[in-house]
Amino acid sequence: MPNLGWKCGKAAYVTVVALGFGFLILPLLVIIPLSFNVEPYFTFTEGMLRLDGDAYSLRWYRSILENPEWRAAIGNSFFIGFFAAALATVLGTLAAMGLSHPKFPFRELVSAFVISPMVTPVIIVAVGVFFFYSAIGLGQTRLGLILAHAMLGAPFVVITVSATLAGFDHTLLRAAASLGAGPLTAFRRIQLPIIAPGVFTGALFAFAASFDEVVIVLFLGGVDQRTIPRQMWSGIREEISPTILAIATLLIAFAIMVLLAVELLQKRGKKIHEGK
Amino acid sequence: MNLRGQGNGLGQRIIPVGLVLPLVAFILVTFVIPLATMVVQSIHDPEVADAFPRTLALLADWEDSDLPSPDVYEAMAVELVLSRENRSIGKVATRVNRIESGTRSVFAKTARRLEGADTTDMPAAMIQIDTRWGDVALWRAISEAGQRYTARHYLQSIDLERGLDGGIRSVSEDRRIYNTLYLRTVYVSLAVTLLCFLIGYPIAFAISSVSDSLAKILLVIVLVPFWTSLLVRTTSWLVLLQNQGVINDILVWIGLVDDGSRLALVHNMTGTLIAMTHVLLPFMILPLYAVMRSIPPVYMRAAASLGANPLQAFARVYFPQSLPGVSAGCLLVFILSLGYYITPALVGGAKGQLISNMIAYHIQTSLNWGLAAAISVVVLLGVFVCYFLFDRWVGIDKLKLG
Structure with a gap:
């Protein structure tokens, strides 16, 4: 029997949940229109609220394209992200395949070891990376950042690929071998199609981890290795301009694309698992 | 035939290990040795x-x-x-x-x-x-x-020094910085964890209790911030919370705040707390949701049919089953908060700085690398203790992300 108190409780619960969702998403939604502000302000002008076309412009987007520092940062982010993700994906996929083997010795311990970079606070990883990489001449190089970012990204690949391999029937590989397939053929024709969605998901995670990383770039990178987040960092600290909002809007669009890609991959992964 | 079988038997042991070896070696060189270098740096001052x-x-x-x-x-x-x-x-x-x-x-x-x-x-x-x-x-x-080889950096990192007689003593009051910062970091991390729990639990519960199609849409609202760059989220809070920002504008417009006395929401502890809670909220919601999704709704119905009112059913039946998610989410958020640097540095101002900001200061500005290394080791030990306690009380295998 729903009474008044119960109704009030339910209304309060719905309000709390709605506020929570608003808290999550509104801060991101608010900066999208602000990035089209014709004035160099970080708040809505009266013209914007009247939906006056003249109050909006693409000038901050143009200023990204016209600024060589931003262009270099975008190039660096994609370059470092791509190679870091590629390295993490190859190493992580191989390791996940090995770890999935039923007879793998000390599996728990080895898994924990290869995942440890993910569960260590980045500031501490960055301090260690700064000391060691500088000492061996990798300071202020793209290679140093690629290696460090690949190390941060590899655990994600291990986790996603391991998830697709859970429940993989290893007798299939033996069956393939008994039918005359070499280990490589068996891998390519049997195991790879099954783990492909996990590999791509892991690669996206690894790329995103590198794309978003800024502490290691701050400590280890030089002027020539500035990435997008690094450039945003100095933009915020030195002279904050609405260009930051334009780049932020582009990054939100990018995040949504990555999210959609991961969803699609997971759907495919499920289909393969169900044998469709 | 027999020969081939033996070959496979051997291969079954060597191949898996061989597959894992490259990553183990890579992590060793790119992660473990750097951390070891850090420990050496903290005690070795030649x-x-x-x-x-x-x-x-x-x-x-x-x-x-x-x-x-x-x-x-x-x-x-x-x-x-x-x-x-x-x-x-x-x-x-x-x-x-x-x-x-x-x-x-x-x-x-x-x-x-x-x-x-x-x-x-x-x-x-x-x-x-x-x-x-x-x-x-x-x-x-x-x-x-x-x-x-010296313990000097460690002493300094916990506000101690060697006195003239060689004994260890606290540094004078005006030079004590670090212990306050560790404590502040722990308090802020606890506060952020609590805020994330209070906001995240109802959200995860809502997602797990609605229809599949609505749940998908709601999950997107959680995942978009999760995938969006940390710098973007920090920027948006800076823009929203600043003196001439959107939130103050709205408060003035609806007349809650006088135009002359706009609220100081950023470059202080308030800013750090709000922005960190926002950034870490998905790390609370996702493990909670993963656990809640697997709680069969029949238990709640059974409790109801046995005469429990919804609040009792929730408190006695549902909540205990969601505890693994609660503990996993809290651990993740707490540990991530302990090492947070970017957000406090950008929105925290002088009063909202945490221990990680001190590490960065000694790496980049004062160039006292030994001290930076010693503080890092102290924080790392704190993180180890958290994992150890979590493993003792909950089991580290419960830690999953969605």
Whole structure:
């Protein structure tokens, strides 16, 4: 029997949940229109609220394209992200395949070891990376950042690929071998199609981890290795301009694309698992 | 046939290990060795020992109540000039200065004036160049800085120092920084964890209790911030919370706040708390949702049919089953908060700084790398303790992300 108190409780619960969702998403939604502000302000002008076309412009987007520092940062982010993700994906996929083997010795311990970079606070990883990489001449190089970012990204690949391999029937590989397939053929024709969605998901995670990383770039990178987040960092600290909002809007669009890609991959992964 | 079977048996052990080996080696070189380097950096400080080997050897037998003997001065003079020639004198001066402040300029000045000078009374000559050569404190500092392996950085990282008698004591009150910062970091992390739990639990519950199609849309609202760059989210809070920002504008517009007395929401602790809660909220929601999704709704219905009101059913039946998700989410958020740097640095202002900001300061600005390493090791130990306790109480295998 729903009474008044119960109704009030339910209304309060719905309000709390709605506020929570608003808290999550509104801060991101608010900066999208602000990035089209014709004035160099970080708040809505009266013209914007009247939906006056003249109050909006693409000038901050143009200023990204016209600024060589931003262009270099975008190039660096994609370059470092791509190679870091590629390295993490190859190493992580191989390791996940090995770890999935039923007879793998000390599996728990080895898994924990290869995942440890993910569960260590980045500031501490960055301090260690700064000391060691500088000492061996990798300071202020793209290679140093690629290696460090690949190390941060590899655990994600291990986790996603391991998830697709859970429940993989290893007798299939033996069956393939008994039918005359070499280990490589068996891998390519049997195991790879099954783990492909996990590999791509892991690669996206690894790329995103590198794309978003800024502490290691701050400590280890030089002027020539500035990435997008690094450039945003100095933009915020030195002279904050609405260009930051334009780049932020582009990054939100990018995040949504990555999210959609991961969803699609997971759907495919499920289909393969169900044998469709 | 038999031969082939044996080959496979061997392959079954070697191939999996061979597949994992490259990553293990990679993590070893790119992650473990750097952390080991950090630990070494925190206790190994060879600059002064390398620059003044003879002086330090002579100082080893020195009773530190009196000034050292003239041959110590002679050795010091020779090594000062040498150190100036091979340009290590700046680093040496910095290190001694950290122990006895105000002594930085003494070294370069003395080395410059001593070069080519010829004197029979070295102690008098040096004291004439700078009176601090006649001060026991400077010699004590040199002797202390000359220790190749030292616990100095660790003492300093927890606001301790070695007193004149060699005993360990707290530093004077005005120089105590680090213990306050550790505590503040723990408090902020606890507060952020609690806020994330209070906001995240109803959200995860809502997603797991609605229809599949609505759940998908709601999940997107959680995942978009999760995938969006940390810098973007921090920027948006900066824009929203600043004095002339959207939130203050709205508060003024609806008349809640006077235009002259806009709220200070950013560059202080409030800003740090709001932005960190927003950034870490998905790390609470996703593990919670993963657990809640697997709680069968029949239990709640069974409780209801046995006469429990919805609140009782929730408290006695549902909540206990969601505890693994609660603990996993809390651990993740707490540990991530402990090492948070970017968000406090950008929205925290002076009052909202955490221990990680101190680490970055010593790496980038003061260049006191030994101290930065020691603080990092202290934080890392704290993180280890958290994982250890979590494993004892909950089991680390419960830790999953969606």
